[in-house]
Amino acid sequence: MVLVISNWDTFLTPYVQAVEELKVKLKGLREQYQLSSKHTPIEFVTGRVKPVTSILEKAQRKNIPLDRIGREMQDIAGVRIVCQFVNDIDTIVELIRSRSDFKVVEERDYIKRKKESGYRSYHMVIEYSVHTIDGEKSVLVELQVRTMAMNFWATIEHSLNYKYSGEIPDEIKERLQRAAEAAFQLDEEMSKIKGEVRDAQQIIIKNRENSSN
Numbered sequence: 001m002v003l004v005i006s007n008w009d010t011f012l013t014p015y016v017q018a019v020e021e022l023k024v025k026l027k028g029l030r031e032q033y034q035l036s037s038k039h040t041p042i043e044f045v046t047g048r049v050k051p052v053t054s055i056l057e058k059a060q061r062k063n064i065p066l067d068r069i070g071r072e073m074q075d076i077a078g079v080r081i082v083c084q085f086v087n088d089i090d091t092i093v094e095l096i097r098s099r100s101d102f103k104v105v106e107e108r109d110y111i112k113r114k115k116e117s118g119y120r121s122y123h124m125v126i127e128y129s130v131h132t133i134d135g136e137k138s139v140l141v142e143l144q145v146r147t148m149a150m151n152f153w154a155t156i157e158h159s160l161n162y163k164y165s166g167e168i169p170d171e172i173k174e175r176l177q178r179a180a181e182a183a184f185q186l187d188e189e190m191s192k193i194k195g196e197v198r199d200a201q202q203i204i205i206k207n208r209e210n211s212s213n
């Protein structure tokens with residue numbers, strides 16, 4: 001099968017649906033945590049389907065024939081779960097592993113082993129089924145689980161990579177390495193005072209509830 005541009009919308013429809021369904025499910029978890037007295041391990045959830053130009057660029061870079069991108073390109077659909085604290089990531093990873101509505105097929109821990117760029121995040125690739133008018137269709141979705149500090153760094157680095165077409169000047173690369181270290185330190189320090197932060201959050205929630213009664 002050779003995909004031509006006019007087929008892209010049809011090809012991508014199940015990916016769009018998977019991203020939308022997963023966002024609803026994960027936001028639902030966040031709301032359940034908020035209604036309970038437990039700490040909410042999910043700060044926010046975002047999702048996107050890779051633009052066609054990026055799919056084509058990655059397929060070329062990784063030498064993936066277009067008729068195999070559904071099986072070999074794992075991040076056509078991507079959902080990002082952003083947490084406050086590093087150990088919230090473990091909670092999310094366990095939650096995802098325990099679900100029966102999808103199957104985890106691969107995990108990549110760029111937190112234990114950060115990338116050379118300084119990138120840290122926990123990646124899980126899941127196989128997710130959507131119901132289409134032509135029956136059930138299974139697609140791969142990449143879940144990226146990271147803290148706000150990791151997300152801040154990755155967002156900035158991603159924009160710079162875009163600006164410099166992947167050839168970031170050495171001086172800026174060094175600054176990014178230092179920024180990655182600072183983000184790591186920020187996560188460490190916040191983890192040490194998370195009890196205090198959580199107490200503060202509980203007080204804010206209670207005050208809000210009292211003033212709305």
Ligand code: 0O2
Nearest residue numbers: 050054058074075108115117118119123153154155157158
């Ligand atoms: P976008 O805009 O998010 O779609 P590769 O593409 O070769 O780096 P691979 O092996 O297919 O990666 O999968 P991997 O390592 O899980 O990475 C895929 C995605 O993770 C990337 O997608 C980024 O979102 C994120 N990522 C990985 N490495 C880095 C990094 O060094 N810096 C930043 N900022 N993000 C990273 P895309 O397609 O690059 O981008």
